[in-house]
Amino acid sequence: MSNGAKAGDVICSELIELASADQNILAVTSDSRGSAALNPFATALPNQLIEMGIAEQNSVTVSAGLAHSGKRPFVFSPASFLTMRSVEQVKDDVAYSNTNVKLIGISGGNSYSVLGATHHSLQDLAITRAIPNLEVYMPADQYQTRALIQYLSKSDQPAYVRIGKKVLADVYETPAAAFKAPGKGNLIYDQGNDVTLVAAGETVRIALDAAQKLTNAGVGVKVVDLVSVKPLDQDLLNRVADQTHQIVTLEEHSIYGGLGSAVAEALAQRGDTAVHILGFPDEPAIAGTQDEVFGYYGLDADSVKSTVTTLLNK
Amino acid sequence: MATTKELKLKAAELRKATWQMIYRAKTGHTGSDLSCTDILVALYYQALNQTPETFKDPNRDRYVQSKGHAVEILYNVLADRGYFPKSDLLTYSQFKSPYIGHPTNHINGIELNTGSLGHGLGLSVGIALAGKLDHRDYHVYTLMGDGEQAEGSVWEAAMSAGNYQLDNLTAIIDHNRLQISGPTVDVMNSEPLADKYRAFGFDVIEVDGNNIAELVSALTTKNTPKRPKLILADTIKGKGISFAENQASWHHRVPTETEYQQGLDELDEVIGGLKNE
Structure with a gap:
């Protein structure tokens, strides 16, 4: 690899x-x-x-x-x-x-x-x-x-x-495993039922790293790579919502209207699943390298782990 | 090959059908339709190498109407040419009708959706470029308004037409000098249009845009090799209805019953005169 x-x-x-x-x-x-x-x-x-x-x-x-x-x-x-x-x-x-x-x-x-x-x-x-x-x-x-x-x-x-x-960084091992069809996401990490991290693009790697840290801390976590932001994999989102009822989305985008919004729209009518949206706040992004900026806005693996832990302890 | 007299009669009959359609539907861009009627007649009855049977043929000539709001005259031309039954137009602007107030490619004979101004020339550049890449010898025509020339995207497209030396492209400006708010030179002066297009690499031909013989000649003259062509067609907005001519207020006005009847009488008189010539 x-x-x-x-x-x-x-x-x-x-x-x-x-x-x-x-x-x-x-x-x-x-x-x-x-x-x-x-x-x-x-x-x-x-x-x-x-x-x-x-x-x-x-x-x-x-x-x-x-x-x-x-x-x-x-x-x-x-x-x-x-x-x-x-x-x-x-x-x-x-x-x-x-x-x-x-x-x-x-x-x-x-x-x-x-x-x-x-x-x-x-x-x-x-x-x-x-x-x-x-x-x-x-x-x-x-x-x-x-x-x-x-x-x-x-x-x-x-x-x-x-x-x-x-x-x-590589997430998959083959093209066939990575992308199947429009409207199809992938459940790429499945270690328990406390929380599901949903990501797409560059945040998938961050979600996986955070998931590993959460697993090590005893939290049950899944990771979904949505890849097809539209059409959305409604079935997969329903499946993970059935099992975890707590979703945290992670995106390199404004917290308004992006991946988190799409997931929240898809799950809102269930009434049994909380969606917490992590992304860029409603302001012009601060200066820094991409990693520095991600850290500042709580989008690095350690910050995501800490946010999820806080959410689950509420 | 139709005679000029036959084409003039066709234009008068299409003006009448358009006037009737707008009155019936109580909506439409009356002044804009009547302004460019002669241009569409010269195109569809003489210049354009396209029929309902060849509409999907990759070698057909293409027409993209950038000034999409003049859709009522386009619908009437297409119906008269047999692209769809004339009776379809009775649904114009009604609930669930495909015949809406700007061109859509759900309708046979319409290439691409337009309505937002400043898109037609760029779309035509793409079609012309594809023709060059594929070594096909079709020609692309697009019709713009003069008010439309204020859109920046027109000039991006013009620059690319000159850059790629698209001698299979002819742009036409319906130069009636009026737009919705008043005279184009007062709203946003885009003159001198001929000089501007020459500077962008076009050959420019200036014609009387309500003179079908001049239009046919300009549209059927082959482009200079490696140069796109612009036909600057001087027209009269509202042409053919005395009280609508050169009136910005008739841009999208619907006639009252009295006006409708008066307009109909004027058009019938023209039609009768041409038939008796």
């Missing part, structure tokens, strides 16, 4: 393979081929890389036109610009017109850390989740990223994928 990989590198290598076999697959960038790790794609398949310049709205709209004519564009742009500057293009030209465009939000969440709130995308899940006919994904490791890209290359459905910048 390797030590991990960056999602962007995995997407690039997978896409080179897929696009070599299908010339309709295109990578569309907004002067972002470097930050999207697409330089190898540009070298290998220069005719299948469409450069749109620093114009995220037009990148999305042009991609919708390309898709309408049989192309399968993957649009790469920083998640913040792709989902917020271009949100109307995503809503109208992609989701509403039902064009086969895959939106790859790179450097998502707090990835750009000290570059400041202009570059953070801590609202993208809230926005994309509310758009009909748009799937939303957050891969947690290289295997899940690979499986997801393979699925997306065959699917005709509009989708948004949010990835970060850092090396993702």
Whole structure:
């Protein structure tokens, strides 16, 4: 087993393979081929890389036109610009017109850390989740990223994928175990029935580390990797709620409208399960490395363990 | 090949159908529809290589109506061309009807959903780019409003059309100089449009946008190699109804019963005159 990989590198290598076999697959960038790790794609398949310049709205709209004519564009742009500057293009030209465009939000969440709130995308899940006919994904490791890209290359459905910048430690051992289908999450840790940690993307690793610490402290804990933020795995959430009745969600996103909100919405009508949402507070994130910022907001494994312990002792 | 007289008659009949549809539904963008009627007639009855039978053919010409609010004239043109039964339009803007107030691709003949302004040129750039990548020789047409030129996304799209040298793309501006709040030069001056598009790499042809012969000629002239084309079509908003012409207030006004009858009389007179020519 390797030590991990960056999602962007995995997407690039997978896409080179897929696009070599299908010339309709295109990578569309907004002067972002470097930050999207697409330089190898540009070298290998220069005719299948469409450069749109620093114009995220037009990148999305042009991609919708390309898709309408049989192309399968993957649009790469920083998640913040792709989902917020271009949100109307995503809503109208992609989701509403039902064009086969895959939106790859790179450097998502707090990835750009000290570059400041202009570059953070801590609202993208809230926005994309509310758009009909748009799937939303957050891969947690290289295997899940690979499986997801393979699925997306065959699917005709509009989708948004949010990835970060850092090396993702491995969570899974094979692509097949990591991602099965839209609306399917994974129960990846199952050691008792006191609490379920629900995470997606980069917080899956943190949830697993926290779970290990909780197990060591005698707490019964499960971990769910949702990966498919929309559609949501309602069955899996119901199953873990049946057993634990205490859910703690963990996300690199505003506490409003993201993963925690999705889980709370899914379980609210049961009336028997508490959902505690851990994420970024309603303020521009403070400066620091991503790890420093996660620690500050209580999103590191030790803080999560301590929050869960407090919740269970109430 | 239809004669100019036949096309003029067609335009007059479509203006009448649109006027009737808006009065019946009590909603619609009257002035905008009448402004671009001649442009749509020149396109759909002469320039556009597309029929209901070839609408899904990958080699068909494409039309994207960026000024989606002028949907009533588009519906009437498509129905007359046989994309769907004319009787469908009796449901226009009614509960559960697919024939809503902006174009949707649930309707046969409509490529992509529009309505929010500033999207059509970018969509057309994507379609034209795909044509180049696939070495197909179809042509893409898009119709924008002049008020729409205030949208920044129009200029992102124009820049990319010039950058990619899309000589399979023709943009048309329905240049009636009025928008919902008044004269376009007063609301937000986007002139000189011809110079601006030339600077973005387009060939610009200025025509009388209510003159079908001029429109047909401009639309069917092949682009200069490696250059997208802009047809700046000088039009009259509300064209064909004397009291609606050049009135911003008729942007989306519905006629009263008296106005409706008067408008109908004027259109019938034009139709009668053309038939007797």
